[in-house]
Amino acid sequence: MTDRQKLAQETTKGFWRENPIFVQMLGLCPALAVTNSAINGVAMGVAVMFVLIGSSLLVSALRNVIPKQIRITTFIIIIATFVTVADFTLQAMAPTVHKELGAFIALIVVNCIILGRQEAFASRNTVFNAVGDAVGMSVGFTIALLILGSIREILGSGSLFGVALFGTSFEPWVIMILPPGGFLAMGVLLMIFAQVKKNRQRKASAQLKEEAA
Amino acid sequence: MSSVKRAGPVRLIVTLGVAGLVSGLILVTAYLATQPIILRNQAKALEAAIYRVVPGSTTRKEFIVRDGKLVPGSNNPAGGQSENVVYGAYDSSGKLLGYAIPGEGPGFQDTISLIYGYDPHDKKIIGLEILESRETPGLGDKITKDPKFHENFDSLSVEPKVVAVKHGTKTAPNEVDSISGATISSKAVVSIIQKENARFLSVLNSAQGSEGTPQ
Numbered sequence: 001m002t003d004r005q006k007l008a009q010e011t012t013k014g015f016w017r018e019n020p021i022f023v024q025m026l027g028l029c030p031a032l033a034v035t036n037s038a039i040n041g042v043a044m045g046v047a048v049m050f051v052l053i054g055s056s057l058l059v060s061a062l063r064n065v066i067p068k069q070i071r072i073t074t075f076i077i078i079i080a081t082f083v084t085v086a087d088f089t090l091q092a093m094a095p096t097v098h099k100e101l102g103a104f105i106a107l108i109v110v111n112c113i114i115l116g117r118q119e120a121f122a123s124r125n126t127v128f129n130a131v132g133d134a135v136g137m138s139v140g141f142t143i144a145l146l147i148l149g150s151i152r153e154i155l156g157s158g159s160l161f162g163v164a165l166f167g168t169s170f171e172p173w174v175i176m177i178l179p180p181g182g183f184l185a186m187g188v189l190l191m192i193f194a195q196v197k198k199n200r201q202r203k204a205s206a207q208l209k210e211e212a213a
Numbered sequence: 214m215s216s217v218k219r220a221g222p223v224r225l226i227v228t229l230g231v232a233g234l235v236s237g238l239i240l241v242t243a244y245l246a247t248q249p250i251i252l253r254n255q256a257k258a259l260e261a262a263i264y265r266v267v268p269g270s271t272t273r274k275e276f277i278v279r280d281g282k283l284v285p286g287s288n289n290p291a292g293g294q295s296e297n298v299v300y301g302a303y304d305s306s307g308k309l310l311g312y313a314i315p316g317e318g319p320g321f322q323d324t325i326s327l328i329y330g331y332d333p334h335d336k337k338i339i340g341l342e343i344l345e346s347r348e349t350p351g352l353g354d355k356i357t358k359d360p361k362f363h364e365n366f367d368s369l370s371v372e373p374k375v376v377a378v379k380h381g382t383k384t385a386p387n388e389v390d391s392i393s394g395a396t397i398s399s400k401a402v403v404s405i406i407q408k409e410n411a412r413f414l415s416v417l418n419s420a421q422g423s424e425g426t427p428q
Contacts, residue, residue, distance in 0.1 A: 036350050067220035067228055074232050081236040085243045092250035095258070099345070156351060174351035 007132045010125075014136030020113045021144035022193045027113040030104050031145055032182035038161050041149025043097045045142025047090065047105055051082040052114050053134040056122040060130035063123045075118045076109070083108045113141060151185050152176045258344070259328070263300050263313040266330035266340035270302035270310045278413065283420040299413055302330070311339055312417055316409035320401040323347035325356070329366060329406060333417050338375070338406070341366035346398075353398035362399065365389045371410055377403040 020026050027048075035041045055078045059066075066074045087105045090098045098105065108114065117137055122130040150160055156176030158166045175181050220228075263273050276283050278297040300313040312333065317326035323346070330340035343357040356362060369375060370386040377400045378384075380393035391399035 065228070067225055069220065070225050070229055073229060077229075077232045077236050081239050084240055088243045088247040088251075092247040092254070095251070095254045102347070172351070177350045 003128075007128055010129045011132035011136040014133065014138070014140035015143065016140065018137075019140040019144060020137050021141060021148075022189065024113075024116075025190075026116055027111045027141065028186070030107065030111060031141075031148060032179070032186060034101055034104050035145055035149040035152055035182060035185075036156065036177040037100075037153045038146060038149040039097070040100050041145035042142060043090075043094070044101060044104065045138065045145045047086050047101075048108055048111065048113070048141055049135075049138035050086050051079060051108050052117060052138045053131060054082040055079045055114060056117060056130040056134035057127060059118045059122040060125055060127045066123075071123060072115075072119070075115060075123075079114055079118070080109045113137060147189065148182070148185055151189075152181050156181055259315075262328050262342045262344060263302055266313050266328055266342050267302035267311040267332075268330070268340060269304050271305050272303045272307075273313070274301045274303070275299075276301055276312075278416050281416060283416055297412075299417065312413075314409050314413055315344075316405045318401060318405035318408060320346055321348050321353045321395075321397045325398075325401055325405060327402065327405060329409075331371070331414070331417065333420075336371055336418070338366050338369040338371060341402070341406075343402070348395070348398045352392075353395045355392045355395055356398045356402050359392055362390070362392050371414060375403055375406050375410065 014020065018024060021028065021031050030044055030048075034044045055075070058078050059075060062074075083106065086108070087098075090101075090105060117134060121133045125133070154160055154165060155173045156178075158164060158170045158172045173181075176185065260273065264270050274285060276285055276299050278284075278299065283299075298315065300315075302310050302313055304310055310332070312331045313328050314331055315326070315328045317324050319325070325346040325348070326344045327346075328342050328344060329338055331337070332339045341363060346354065346357060348354045348356060365383070366389070368386070369389065372387060374387060376388055377391050377396075378388045379396070380391050382388075383390035389399065389403050
């Protein structure tokens, strides 16, 4: 495999095949908490993207400098710095979004996707691959949050990105933008994912049998 | 790879020290760069809210209540006490249209902070805006945008006293029709207004005519 192919693979795996939310099931706390509207989901995704790409870049560039014993501590310092910068920037540039996301911006520090990617990937790979991996994972995270947020906003408020979709006769399904709605939407989505995976496996094993016969 | 062999304590301390130092510098820079914008945003949001709760106003002036009297001026800059501030709101010719009174108090989940307009001439509340709240999305957060609820405050008599009543039972001009499904949040808004009314109304009513011109 050439370097370019490897980079492409590391980047695209996070979109779907190893999607952090639907497949790895990491970072579910913010994914459930902030997705009561599509725009909040996207804002959270972008904040995570900034933090993840920044920290993956630094961690992989410094991977031979950081002593093994204190690697987690150093990762956390790097991550926390990026999160705080993102927090300030969002507060200055988009105060309304910041108000909606509230404490969940600060809580990106403990988002397991970010620390997980540093420990499992960035600290053992070249800068290019690490950034590719970070881009892929954060895009996958954003896609997942966008899907969740859209479903919940459409059902719970009857709108998408704040634009009303149905007439006044639509009675919003309020539970969908409350916490239980997050679990319901997440559960249904995971069920669909599991079913797709199962079908694919069955098809693959059937094919294998056919070839053997 | 150098990280395979165990690093000595000096190396650990230096690494973490440098990481902390660099991180600190970045944070201070980011703070200094964004703080003025954040403060400006907040001031702008407050100003816009003042003009919305006193319809027709285009200029404002800050007052504080001291010893039962309304005196022009802002908070003493040293102490962060913003307790006794009200804003006079004027139209373009400098005529006083009303006062914007900020207030806050406990809501269903967290502190609700709001601002409302008061017309001392008609002794009526003429507008309400929720500045910050964390009420339940879909239910309690209707206090922020529900137009039906806000209609209550477009012309709400403060005499004898502002009261919240159950949804659909408003009959008197001093009653606030609660949002169905969000009675606690509605009552919280009303009780904040009651609290601020008790504190400011007598001062504002007696200050009629002596409030000066806008800046």
